[in-house]
Amino acid sequence: MANYNGPKQLDSVTSALLQGTNLVHPPQKPQYSNVGSIIADLHVHPTLEALVHILNHDLPSAHFLVRHMQAPPAVEGMLLHGILHRAEGDFPNAHAWISDVKDACEGFQPKKQDRGEKLEEDVARKICGGPGTDKSLVLFVYDDEEEAGQLIKDVAEFRKKKQSERTESEQTGLEKRIRWESQKIVEWCKMKFGTEALVDASQAWVKNSEEINKISSEMVSVEYLRAIRIFCHSQRSCASTLGHVCLLCTQPWKCCTTIILECY
Known part of the structure; x- marks a missing residue:
């Protein structure tokens, strides 16, 4: 891991981490202690940086980043926030974030689709993917709008089981789905944001809604x-x-x- 350096090494870093990542269980410690400095040297978009931290099982570092990207148009950061909570075992919050992502991808204010409150036009436009896809983020990553929520439910059910009740095929299946999810997010982010050096990561930050600020303070x-x-x-x-x-x-x-x- 110590030899990785620069934006062109992103594929090598993510590939190495994907081989060992196991987010079916709550991660206890990072896979590699030096990934934080390695990914910082890449200067990639903070969404990609946050995902690398999640794959490295470094949830606090990922949480720091996604808390700057938890409102539209930063649907990628919002999705990672849900994935992070799923890994932690905070399944209600995981469902809440995925629901917000779905609302935003459909052009609505999170939690306000039932009232018909649309996103501002310029915000909705920024939610779209990069060249190469006309799908929403949810459909690009999961193919099925229900898969994101189903994956949360399946991980929750697996963790509830006693060790003797769990099967190897069940765990392997969940691991495969989680790795596929991560690979698709990487693909989406590379198309949309690129992998060139981003000197000022604050360019990707978005302002929280009043509701999010209230929840965060609590x-x-x-x-x-x-x-x-x-x-x-x-x-x-x-x-x-x-x-x-x-x-x-x-x-x-x-x-x-x-x-x-x-x-x-």
Whole structure:
């Protein structure tokens, strides 16, 4: 991984990460510790950067980026926000983001399609894909409008099962669908944004709606907990958290751990 450098290496980075990514289960730590610096050197569009972090199982780094792209026309960032929540196990939020993406791709304000509130014309135009496709983002990535929501449901059902109830074919099938999803998002983003160096990533940022700002402020405490590093006494090892849960022993961290006063 240390030899990758520059926008032309994006394919090599994503290919390497896709081989080992396993987002059927909640990721406990990044696949590679140095990917953050590697992807920063590529200077690609932040949507592609966020996806690379997700494939590397570095959800906090991905979350930082997608929170700057969570309103139309940044439907790609919104979709990644849903995928990120699915990986974390926050399935209601995953469904909510996918629903917002569908609304926007159909030309409506997220959560306001039933009222007939359309996006502004210039915003709706920017949602379209790049040269090579006339499909919406949802149809390009999933082929079927229901597949995005179904994938969330299937991952949730798989995780609910006991280890003895899970089959290898079921897990392999989910992994294949998640990898295909990621590959299609990469393809879409390369067509739309290109892979040349983007010196100022803030060009891709979008202003949040008032509703999103309110939700984000209410989730500050949860986001802080998600970033805490802890010491898991039962496993005698440092660990990450998912909300209030230790990712090593799956017990509430307040009950089983001592907080390490460093965030990552």
